[in-house]
Amino acid sequence: MARRIRLGIVGAGIAGLTLARAMADCADVRIFEKSRGVGGRMATRRTDAVTFDHGAQYFTIRDGRFRAALETAQADRVIEPWTGALATLPDGNLAALSGGDTTRYVGSPSMNALAKAMAAGLDIQTDAPVEAISGTAGKWFLKIGDRREGPFDWLVLAAPAPQSALLLPDEFTHHGALAKTRMNACFTLMIRQTEDAKLPFAAARVDDPVIGWISRNNSKPERPDDPCLVVNATAKWSDDHLEEPLEDVRRTMLEALQRYIPISPSEAEAANIHRWRYANVDQPAGQAFLLDDVSQLAACGDWCIAGRVEAAFLSAAALGGALKQIVKVAP
Ligand SMILES: Cc1cc2nc3c(=O)[nH]c(=O)nc-3n(C[C@H](O)[C@H](O)[C@H](O)COP(=O)(O)OP(=O)(O)OC[C@H]3O[C@@H](n4cnc5c(N)ncnc54)[C@H](O)[C@@H]3O)c2cc1C
Structure with missing residues (x-):
């Protein structure tokens, strides 16, 4: 043997x-x-009252091997479908976020929950x-x-x-x-809203030179109710501005976001930014x-x-x- x-x-x-x-x-x-925890880009940032999935926004399951591997996680509700409306901005068209072949799953109660469950019993040194x-x-x-x-x-x-x-x-x-x-960068902005802006979508694809995606993190299952947004810059804009001071990036992304969603000065002031140097794959x-x-x-x-x-x-x-x-x- x-x-x-x-x-x-x-x-x-x-x-x-x-x-x-x-x-x-x-x-x-x-x-x-x-890092301090497991999950890599399936990441969750915690602040006092809210959580932000500031890496992967959701995932799909298309391959039978992935589906089979996730059976227990699904039964234990470590992953759950993310439902609601998917908007395209600025035209405002709405479609279903999940359904049929494109059911969008998220970790529950946070994106890193799946990794945490997978890590059980393994010999892992963090930090x-x-x-x-x-x-x-x-x-x-x-x-x-x-x-x-x-x-x-x-x-x-x-x-x-x-x-x-x-x-x-x-x-x-x-x-x-x-x-x-080749991999692309991505800047992610995290905003806790002091008032619910009653946005008509759970997530939005944005046709804008700076930002490409907005999600209402609290629309995902088992998250705290407090309204909060995760906003991703486009891959091109992120690559082009990768080495810029984070404060400049934060300001430009907030300006871009306000073309679509009102953000109060105090919300803007408290917004956090994260730089993913290697976020997505341009050339596999x-x-x-x-x-x-x-x-x-x-x-x-x-x-x-x-x-x-x-x-x-x-x-x-x-x-x-x-x-x-x-x-x-x-x-
Ligand atoms: C902003 C953003 C949005 C995304 N949106 C989606 C989406 O909507 N849908 C989707 O399917 N995917 C999305 N992705 C991509 C998805 O997150 C990744 O494809 C997936 O998580 C990659 O997993 P991985 O294990 O290959 O790499 P990673 O998750 O990057 O794991 C690699 C690990 O290696 C560790 N590491 C690196 N260097 C060292 C070192 N020297 N020593 C020790 N450890 C090290 C890192 O800390 C990390 O934990 C997104 C990613 C980002 C960043």
């Missing part, structure tokens, strides 16, 4: 968690995550930013602050492509594919995952396929399948 391999995973987003769960029966898996990788096939080490973790037989990078590319040693044979991948790797069985290094994530939660799951699930085949025949 093959011995259990020691597998290190960098990143506890949906991809890293999916892979860890897939490998748990044949590997000793440890995950290292730089653990991996700064460097050293070693050789079968004996990889991670540098995290002044400590060294390892050895690992296999290492998998489940971080956004540019961050994975920086960490992966030269021996990794797929640096070319990583370099071709075009392969479900990148695996090098000589160096025993691999990478997965949404950027392999498309900038969607489901794609991150499918990439990691496919890598898990391939890795298991290799591990099964290893001495």
